[in-house]
Amino acid sequence: MTEQEVRWTAEQVLALAPDDASRKAGGRLGEAGPWSQIGGSASGSLWGSCKGSGSRPYRTVVDLTGPAYKCSCPSRKFPCKHALGLLLLWAAEGVGDPAAPPDWAQEWLTGRSEKAARPSAGPAGPADEEGARRRSERRAARVGAGVVELERRLGDLLHEGLAGQERAGYAGWEETAARMVDAQAPGLAARVRELGTIPGCGPGWPARMLEEFALLHLLNKAWLGVSGLPERLVATTRSRVGLPVSAEGEVVRDRWLVLAQYDSVSPDGRLTTRRIWLRGQESGRPALVLDFGPPGRPPGLALPIGLAWEAQARFRPGSAGLRVDLGERLTAPIPGAGAPAGIGTGAALEAYGAALREDPWLESWPVVLGPVVPIPGEAVWQLADWEGTSALPVPLPAAGSRSRAGLWQLAALSGGGPVTVFGEVGHRGFTPLTAWQPGSAEPIPLV
Structure with missing residues:
Protein backbone atom coordinates (compact mmCIF):
# COMPACT_ATOMS: atom_id res chain seq x y z
CA MET A 1 0.00 0.00 0.00
CA THR A 2 1.46 3.37 -1.02
CA GLU A 3 1.04 6.69 0.76
CA GLN A 4 -1.39 7.80 -1.95
CA GLU A 5 -3.59 4.78 -1.27
CA VAL A 6 -3.78 5.53 2.47
CA ARG A 7 -6.45 8.19 2.29
CA TRP A 8 -6.67 10.34 5.41
CA THR A 9 -10.02 11.54 6.71
CA ALA A 10 -10.98 15.20 6.95
CA GLU A 11 -10.92 14.88 10.75
CA GLN A 12 -7.33 13.60 10.67
CA VAL A 13 -6.32 16.51 8.45
CA LEU A 14 -8.00 19.17 10.59
CA ALA A 15 -6.45 17.69 13.74
CA LEU A 16 -3.08 18.86 12.35
CA ALA A 17 -4.16 22.52 12.38
CA PRO A 18 -2.05 24.63 14.75
CA ASP A 19 -5.08 26.64 15.93
CA ASP A 20 -8.79 27.21 15.35
CA ALA A 21 -8.18 30.05 12.89
CA SER A 22 -6.04 27.81 10.67
CA ARG A 23 -8.62 25.04 10.96
CA LYS A 24 -11.42 27.31 9.71
CA ALA A 25 -9.32 28.92 6.97
CA GLY A 26 -8.04 25.54 5.77
CA GLY A 27 -11.57 24.20 5.65
CA ARG A 28 -12.53 26.99 3.24
CA LEU A 29 -9.64 26.04 0.94
CA GLY A 30 -10.57 22.36 0.79
CA GLU A 31 -12.40 22.78 -2.53
CA ALA A 32 -11.03 22.84 -6.07
CA GLY A 33 -12.07 26.46 -6.80
CA PRO A 34 -8.89 28.36 -5.77
CA TRP A 35 -6.48 25.60 -6.85
CA SER A 36 -4.50 24.94 -10.03
CA GLN A 37 -1.58 22.62 -10.94
CA ILE A 38 -2.94 20.08 -8.46
CA GLY A 39 -1.19 16.74 -8.40
CA GLY A 40 0.20 13.89 -6.35
CA SER A 41 2.77 11.14 -6.72
CA ALA A 42 2.67 7.47 -5.85
CA SER A 43 5.56 8.02 -3.42
CA GLY A 44 3.42 10.16 -1.14
CA SER A 45 3.63 13.82 -2.13
CA LEU A 46 1.04 16.44 -3.04
CA TRP A 47 1.34 19.83 -4.69
CA GLY A 48 -0.81 22.65 -5.95
CA SER A 49 -1.01 26.40 -6.57
CA CYS A 50 -3.61 28.29 -4.54
CA LYS A 51 -4.94 31.69 -5.57
CA GLY A 52 -4.48 34.21 -2.77
CA SER A 53 -4.54 37.94 -2.22
CA GLY A 54 -1.27 38.50 -4.14
CA SER A 55 -0.65 38.58 -7.86
CA ARG A 56 0.99 35.14 -7.82
CA PRO A 57 -0.64 32.00 -6.47
CA TYR A 58 0.94 30.34 -3.45
CA ARG A 59 2.84 27.16 -4.28
CA THR A 60 2.19 24.40 -1.74
CA VAL A 61 3.91 21.01 -1.38
CA VAL A 62 3.17 18.25 1.16
CA ASP A 63 5.26 15.18 1.89
CA LEU A 64 2.83 12.71 3.42
CA THR A 65 5.57 10.47 4.82
CA GLY A 66 6.69 13.16 7.29
CA PRO A 67 4.30 14.72 7.20
CA ALA A 68 6.15 17.88 6.13
CA TYR A 69 5.01 21.03 4.37
CA LYS A 70 6.38 23.79 2.14
CA CYS A 71 4.42 26.84 1.03
CA SER A 72 5.42 30.15 -0.54
CA CYS A 73 2.90 32.05 1.60
CA PRO A 74 4.25 34.29 4.40
CA SER A 75 2.52 32.34 7.21
CA ARG A 76 4.71 31.11 10.05
CA LYS A 77 2.24 28.36 10.96
CA PHE A 78 2.88 24.71 10.14
CA PRO A 79 0.87 23.43 8.45
CA CYS A 80 -0.46 26.67 6.98
CA LYS A 81 -4.04 27.01 5.74
CA HIS A 82 -2.96 26.24 2.16
CA ALA A 83 -1.35 22.93 3.18
CA LEU A 84 -4.48 22.05 5.16
CA GLY A 85 -6.69 22.91 2.18
CA LEU A 86 -4.57 20.78 -0.16
CA LEU A 87 -4.74 17.86 2.26
CA LEU A 88 -8.52 18.23 2.56
CA LEU A 89 -8.83 18.27 -1.22
CA TRP A 90 -6.75 15.07 -1.41
CA ALA A 91 -8.80 13.46 1.41
CA ALA A 92 -11.92 14.12 -0.69
CA GLU A 93 -10.25 12.40 -3.68
CA GLY A 94 -9.86 15.68 -5.53
CA VAL A 95 -6.20 15.30 -6.56
CA GLY A 96 -6.41 12.81 -9.40
CA ASP A 97 -4.08 10.06 -10.63
CA PRO A 98 -0.37 9.97 -9.65
CA ALA A 99 1.83 12.19 -11.80
CA ALA A 100 5.31 13.72 -11.97
CA PRO A 101 5.70 16.86 -9.82
CA PRO A 102 6.53 20.24 -11.36
CA ASP A 103 10.08 21.55 -10.97
CA TRP A 104 9.31 23.80 -7.99
CA ALA A 105 7.80 20.90 -6.06
CA GLN A 106 10.46 18.40 -7.14
CA GLU A 107 13.25 20.69 -5.93
CA TRP A 108 11.94 20.69 -2.36
CA LEU A 109 11.12 16.96 -2.38
CA THR A 110 14.60 16.12 -3.69
CA GLY A 111 16.17 18.24 -0.97
CA ARG A 112 14.24 16.32 1.69
CA SER A 113 15.30 12.97 0.22
CA GLU A 114 18.96 13.98 0.07
CA LYS A 115 18.88 15.22 3.65
CA ALA A 116 17.33 11.95 4.85
CA ALA A 117 19.94 9.90 2.95
CA ARG A 118 22.88 11.97 4.25
CA PRO A 119 24.90 9.97 6.80
CA SER A 120 24.80 11.31 10.32
CA ALA A 121 27.82 13.03 11.73
CA GLY A 122 30.42 10.80 13.32
CA PRO A 123 31.32 10.89 16.97
CA ALA A 124 32.64 14.16 18.28
CA GLY A 125 36.29 14.62 19.12
CA PRO A 126 37.74 13.95 22.55
CA ALA A 127 35.80 15.85 25.17
CA GLU A 137 29.78 20.95 39.70
CA ARG A 138 29.41 24.72 39.41
CA ARG A 139 25.90 24.38 38.02
CA ALA A 140 24.94 21.88 40.71
CA ALA A 141 26.14 24.37 43.34
CA ARG A 142 24.01 27.13 41.79
CA VAL A 143 20.97 24.86 41.69
CA GLY A 144 21.56 23.85 45.30
CA ALA A 145 21.67 27.50 46.38
CA GLY A 146 18.46 28.15 44.46
CA VAL A 147 16.75 25.17 46.09
CA VAL A 148 17.69 26.40 49.58
CA GLU A 149 16.31 29.85 48.76
CA LEU A 150 13.10 28.36 47.38
CA GLU A 151 12.62 26.21 50.49
CA ARG A 152 12.96 29.33 52.64
CA ARG A 153 10.36 31.13 50.49
CA LEU A 154 7.89 28.24 50.77
CA GLY A 155 8.42 28.04 54.53
CA ASP A 156 7.75 31.77 54.96
CA LEU A 157 4.55 31.54 52.95
CA LEU A 158 3.27 28.61 54.97
CA HIS A 159 4.10 30.42 58.19
CA GLU A 160 2.20 33.54 57.05
CA GLY A 161 -0.72 31.53 55.65
CA LEU A 162 -2.26 31.51 52.18
CA ALA A 163 -5.16 33.86 52.85
CA GLY A 164 -3.33 36.88 51.50
CA GLN A 165 -2.18 35.28 48.26
CA GLU A 166 -5.20 36.47 46.28
CA ARG A 167 -4.27 40.09 47.06
CA ALA A 168 -0.51 39.63 46.74
CA GLY A 169 -0.63 39.22 42.96
CA TYR A 170 1.71 37.44 40.59
CA ALA A 171 4.75 39.73 40.75
CA GLY A 172 6.31 37.99 43.77
CA TRP A 173 6.09 34.60 42.08
CA GLU A 174 7.64 35.93 38.88
CA GLU A 175 10.51 37.35 40.92
CA THR A 176 11.05 33.96 42.58
CA ALA A 177 10.90 32.23 39.20
CA ALA A 178 13.53 34.64 37.87
CA ARG A 179 15.76 33.70 40.81
CA MET A 180 15.42 30.04 39.83
CA VAL A 181 16.40 30.91 36.26
CA ASP A 182 19.48 32.66 37.65
CA ALA A 183 20.20 29.46 39.59
CA GLN A 184 20.08 27.53 36.27
CA ALA A 185 17.03 25.51 37.37
CA PRO A 186 14.41 26.20 34.67
CA GLY A 187 12.26 23.28 35.82
CA LEU A 188 11.87 24.86 39.26
CA ALA A 189 11.14 28.21 37.63
CA ALA A 190 8.29 26.68 35.59
CA ARG A 191 6.72 25.09 38.68
CA VAL A 192 6.98 28.40 40.58
CA ARG A 193 5.22 30.25 37.75
CA GLU A 194 2.42 27.66 37.81
CA LEU A 195 2.11 28.17 41.58
CA GLY A 196 1.57 31.87 41.01
CA THR A 197 -1.44 31.23 38.77
CA ILE A 198 -3.36 29.21 41.40
CA PRO A 199 -4.56 31.87 43.94
CA GLY A 200 -8.09 32.95 43.19
CA CYS A 201 -8.49 30.57 40.22
CA GLY A 202 -11.66 29.00 41.60
CA PRO A 203 -13.18 27.20 44.57
CA GLY A 204 -10.70 25.07 46.48
CA TRP A 205 -7.60 26.90 45.28
CA PRO A 206 -5.87 26.82 48.73
CA ALA A 207 -5.99 23.00 48.71
CA ARG A 208 -4.55 22.88 45.19
CA MET A 209 -1.83 25.31 46.21
CA LEU A 210 -0.87 23.17 49.20
CA GLU A 211 -0.67 20.14 46.90
CA GLU A 212 1.76 21.99 44.64
CA PHE A 213 3.70 23.22 47.67
CA ALA A 214 4.12 19.60 48.79
CA LEU A 215 5.30 18.42 45.37
CA LEU A 216 7.76 21.29 45.05
CA HIS A 217 9.06 20.64 48.58
CA LEU A 218 9.52 16.96 47.66
CA LEU A 219 11.48 17.95 44.55
CA ASN A 220 13.68 20.29 46.57
CA LYS A 221 14.43 17.56 49.10
CA ALA A 222 15.15 15.06 46.33
CA TRP A 223 17.71 17.43 44.83
CA LEU A 224 19.40 18.11 48.16
CA GLY A 225 19.68 14.36 48.74
CA VAL A 226 20.20 13.32 45.11
CA SER A 227 23.45 11.44 45.85
CA GLY A 228 21.51 8.84 47.84
CA LEU A 229 18.75 8.21 45.30
CA PRO A 230 18.45 5.22 42.93
CA GLU A 231 19.86 5.85 39.46
CA ARG A 232 16.49 6.04 37.71
CA LEU A 233 15.16 8.53 40.27
CA VAL A 234 18.34 10.60 39.91
CA ALA A 235 17.58 11.02 36.18
CA THR A 236 13.96 11.95 36.96
CA THR A 237 15.01 14.49 39.61
CA ARG A 238 17.54 16.12 37.28
CA SER A 239 14.94 16.29 34.51
CA ARG A 240 12.29 17.82 36.80
CA VAL A 241 14.73 20.44 38.10
CA GLY A 242 15.57 21.32 34.51
CA LEU A 243 19.04 19.89 34.08
CA PRO A 244 19.95 18.02 30.90
CA VAL A 245 19.90 14.24 31.15
CA SER A 246 21.86 11.75 29.12
CA ALA A 247 20.72 11.32 25.53
CA GLU A 248 21.55 7.63 25.78
CA GLY A 249 18.36 5.67 26.23
CA GLU A 250 16.59 2.53 25.11
CA VAL A 251 15.79 2.43 21.39
CA VAL A 252 12.56 0.68 20.42
CA ARG A 253 11.59 0.00 16.81
CA ASP A 254 7.87 -0.43 16.43
CA ARG A 255 4.90 0.70 14.41
CA TRP A 256 3.77 3.73 16.39
CA LEU A 257 0.06 4.58 16.39
CA VAL A 258 -0.81 8.25 16.94
CA LEU A 259 -3.43 8.34 19.71
CA ALA A 260 -3.78 12.04 20.48
CA GLN A 261 -2.26 15.47 19.95
CA TYR A 262 -2.91 18.74 21.74
CA ASP A 263 -1.22 22.05 22.62
CA SER A 264 -0.79 23.93 25.89
CA VAL A 265 0.61 27.40 26.54
CA SER A 266 2.95 28.28 29.41
CA PRO A 267 1.59 30.61 32.13
CA ASP A 268 3.63 33.52 30.76
CA GLY A 269 2.43 32.85 27.20
CA ARG A 270 5.97 32.54 25.86
CA LEU A 271 6.01 28.88 24.92
CA THR A 272 3.56 26.52 23.24
CA THR A 273 4.06 22.84 24.02
CA ARG A 274 2.60 20.19 21.72
CA ARG A 275 2.06 16.73 23.21
CA ILE A 276 1.75 13.83 20.80
CA TRP A 277 0.82 10.48 22.36
CA LEU A 278 1.93 7.29 20.61
CA ARG A 279 1.50 3.60 21.29
CA GLY A 280 3.65 0.79 19.94
CA GLN A 281 1.37 -1.66 18.17
CA GLU A 282 3.70 -4.59 18.88
CA SER A 283 5.17 -3.60 22.24
CA GLY A 284 2.03 -1.92 23.58
CA ARG A 285 4.35 0.72 25.04
CA PRO A 286 3.12 4.31 25.44
CA ALA A 287 5.36 7.14 24.27
CA LEU A 288 5.20 10.92 24.45
CA VAL A 289 6.70 13.21 21.82
CA LEU A 290 7.09 16.86 22.83
CA ASP A 291 7.55 19.73 20.40
CA PHE A 292 7.80 23.41 21.24
CA GLY A 293 6.88 26.67 19.56
CA PRO A 294 8.41 30.06 20.45
CA PRO A 295 6.24 33.19 20.89
CA GLY A 296 4.03 33.78 17.87
CA ARG A 297 4.83 30.45 16.24
CA PRO A 298 3.15 27.07 16.87
CA PRO A 299 5.22 23.86 17.12
CA GLY A 300 6.31 22.46 13.78
CA LEU A 301 5.63 18.74 14.31
CA ALA A 302 2.11 17.43 13.69
CA LEU A 303 1.07 13.80 13.18
CA PRO A 304 -2.43 12.69 12.08
CA ILE A 305 -4.37 10.85 14.78
CA GLY A 306 -5.23 7.28 13.85
CA LEU A 307 -2.29 6.65 11.49
CA ALA A 308 0.76 4.55 12.30
CA TRP A 309 4.40 4.75 11.14
CA GLU A 310 7.22 2.33 11.66
CA ALA A 311 10.07 4.20 13.34
CA GLN A 312 12.76 3.99 15.96
CA ALA A 313 11.98 5.81 19.19
CA ARG A 314 14.70 6.61 21.71
CA PHE A 315 13.29 6.77 25.23
CA ARG A 316 14.85 9.41 27.44
CA PRO A 317 15.97 8.55 30.98
CA GLY A 318 13.56 9.79 33.65
CA SER A 319 9.99 10.98 32.99
CA ALA A 320 8.66 7.54 34.01
CA GLY A 321 9.91 6.10 30.73
CA LEU A 322 7.43 8.05 28.59
CA ARG A 323 9.24 10.75 26.65
CA VAL A 324 10.85 9.78 23.35
CA ASP A 325 12.78 11.30 20.50
CA LEU A 326 11.12 9.94 17.38
CA GLY A 327 13.49 9.05 14.56
CA GLU A 328 12.88 9.14 10.83
CA ARG A 329 9.66 7.40 9.80
CA LEU A 330 10.79 4.21 8.04
CA THR A 331 7.59 3.24 6.23
CA ALA A 332 4.53 4.81 4.73
CA PRO A 333 1.70 5.55 7.17
CA ILE A 334 -1.12 3.06 7.48
CA PRO A 335 -4.45 3.36 9.32
CA GLY A 336 -4.56 1.87 12.79
CA ALA A 337 -6.49 -1.36 13.19
CA GLY A 338 -9.40 0.15 15.08
CA ALA A 339 -9.53 1.04 18.75
CA PRO A 340 -6.67 -0.23 20.93
CA ALA A 341 -7.54 -2.73 23.65
CA GLY A 342 -8.86 -0.93 26.72
CA ILE A 343 -8.66 -1.57 30.46
CA GLY A 344 -11.00 -0.84 33.36
CA THR A 345 -10.95 2.24 35.55
CA GLY A 346 -9.46 0.34 38.49
CA ALA A 347 -6.59 -0.96 36.38
CA ALA A 348 -6.00 2.57 35.08
CA LEU A 349 -5.52 3.87 38.62
CA GLU A 350 -3.15 1.00 39.37
CA ALA A 351 -1.08 1.88 36.30
CA TYR A 352 -0.86 5.50 37.40
CA GLY A 353 0.16 4.44 40.92
CA ALA A 354 2.92 2.22 39.55
CA ALA A 355 4.21 5.09 37.40
CA LEU A 356 4.38 7.37 40.44
CA ARG A 357 7.04 5.11 41.91
CA GLU A 358 9.20 5.99 38.91
CA ASP A 359 8.31 9.70 38.93
CA PRO A 360 6.57 11.12 42.05
CA TRP A 361 5.90 14.41 40.18
CA LEU A 362 4.06 12.74 37.31
CA GLU A 363 0.76 14.53 36.78
CA SER A 364 -0.88 11.84 34.67
CA TRP A 365 -0.40 8.52 32.88
CA PRO A 366 -1.71 7.56 29.42
CA VAL A 367 -4.32 4.80 29.35
CA VAL A 368 -6.98 3.43 27.03
CA LEU A 369 -10.27 2.85 28.88
CA GLY A 370 -12.88 0.54 27.52
CA PRO A 371 -15.59 -0.32 27.37
CA VAL A 372 -16.80 2.65 29.42
CA VAL A 373 -19.81 4.95 29.38
CA PRO A 374 -19.71 8.72 30.05
CA ILE A 375 -22.07 10.01 32.73
CA PRO A 376 -22.65 13.78 32.40
CA GLY A 377 -23.25 15.95 35.46
CA GLU A 378 -23.58 19.62 36.31
CA ALA A 379 -20.46 19.78 38.49
CA VAL A 380 -18.74 16.44 37.85
CA TRP A 381 -18.67 14.04 34.91
CA GLN A 382 -17.70 10.39 35.24
CA LEU A 383 -16.48 7.54 33.07
CA ALA A 384 -17.90 4.30 34.40
CA ASP A 385 -16.99 0.73 33.50
CA TRP A 386 -19.64 -0.79 31.24
CA GLU A 387 -19.73 -3.90 33.39
CA GLY A 388 -19.08 -3.08 37.04
CA THR A 389 -19.46 -0.32 39.59
CA SER A 390 -16.09 1.43 39.29
CA ALA A 391 -15.84 4.92 37.77
CA LEU A 392 -13.37 7.78 37.32
CA PRO A 393 -14.20 11.49 37.70
CA VAL A 394 -13.59 13.72 34.69
CA PRO A 395 -12.22 17.20 35.50
CA LEU A 396 -14.37 19.85 33.83
CA PRO A 397 -12.45 22.26 31.55
CA ALA A 398 -13.10 25.98 31.59
CA ALA A 399 -16.49 27.05 30.28
CA GLY A 400 -16.44 27.74 26.55
CA SER A 401 -13.24 25.78 25.91
CA ARG A 402 -12.96 23.29 23.08
CA SER A 403 -12.25 20.53 25.62
CA ARG A 404 -15.64 21.06 27.26
CA ALA A 405 -17.30 20.74 23.85
CA GLY A 406 -15.34 17.50 23.48
CA LEU A 407 -17.06 16.08 26.56
CA TRP A 408 -20.48 16.61 25.01
CA GLN A 409 -19.15 15.13 21.79
CA LEU A 410 -18.11 12.07 23.79
CA ALA A 411 -21.58 11.81 25.29
CA ALA A 412 -23.13 12.04 21.83
CA LEU A 413 -20.79 9.31 20.51
CA SER A 414 -21.78 7.06 23.38
CA GLY A 415 -25.55 7.64 23.29
CA GLY A 416 -25.66 5.77 26.58
CA GLY A 417 -23.68 2.84 25.18
CA PRO A 418 -20.06 1.73 25.61
CA VAL A 419 -17.12 3.51 23.98
CA THR A 420 -13.34 3.20 24.05
CA VAL A 421 -11.51 6.32 25.23
CA PHE A 422 -7.83 7.26 25.31
CA GLY A 423 -6.69 9.92 27.75
CA GLU A 424 -4.62 10.81 30.79
CA VAL A 425 -5.41 9.53 34.27
CA GLY A 426 -4.09 11.47 37.26
CA HIS A 427 -4.84 12.42 40.84
CA ARG A 428 -7.76 14.60 39.72
CA GLY A 429 -9.34 11.95 37.51
CA PHE A 430 -9.33 11.15 33.80
CA THR A 431 -9.00 13.62 30.91
CA PRO A 432 -10.41 12.13 27.66
CA LEU A 433 -8.50 12.96 24.47
CA THR A 434 -9.68 10.52 21.77
CA ALA A 435 -12.66 8.15 21.45
CA TRP A 436 -13.78 5.23 19.29
CA GLN A 437 -17.33 4.01 18.82
CA PRO A 438 -17.97 0.25 18.91
CA GLY A 439 -17.23 -1.33 15.54
CA SER A 440 -15.60 1.83 14.16
CA ALA A 441 -11.89 2.12 13.35
CA GLU A 442 -12.01 5.91 13.05
CA PRO A 443 -10.70 7.85 16.07
CA ILE A 444 -12.57 10.99 17.14
CA PRO A 445 -10.37 13.73 18.68
CA LEU A 446 -11.95 15.32 21.76
CA VAL A 447 -9.49 18.23 22.17
Missing part, protein backbone atom coordinates in the same frame (compact mmCIF):
# COMPACT_ATOMS: atom_id res chain seq x y z
CA ASP A 128 37.33 17.96 27.91
CA GLU A 129 36.09 15.65 30.65
CA GLU A 130 37.72 17.60 33.45
CA GLY A 131 36.29 20.89 32.18
CA ALA A 132 32.83 19.31 31.80
CA ARG A 133 33.05 17.95 35.35
CA ARG A 134 33.91 21.37 36.77
CA ARG A 135 31.08 23.05 34.85
CA SER A 136 28.64 20.41 36.11
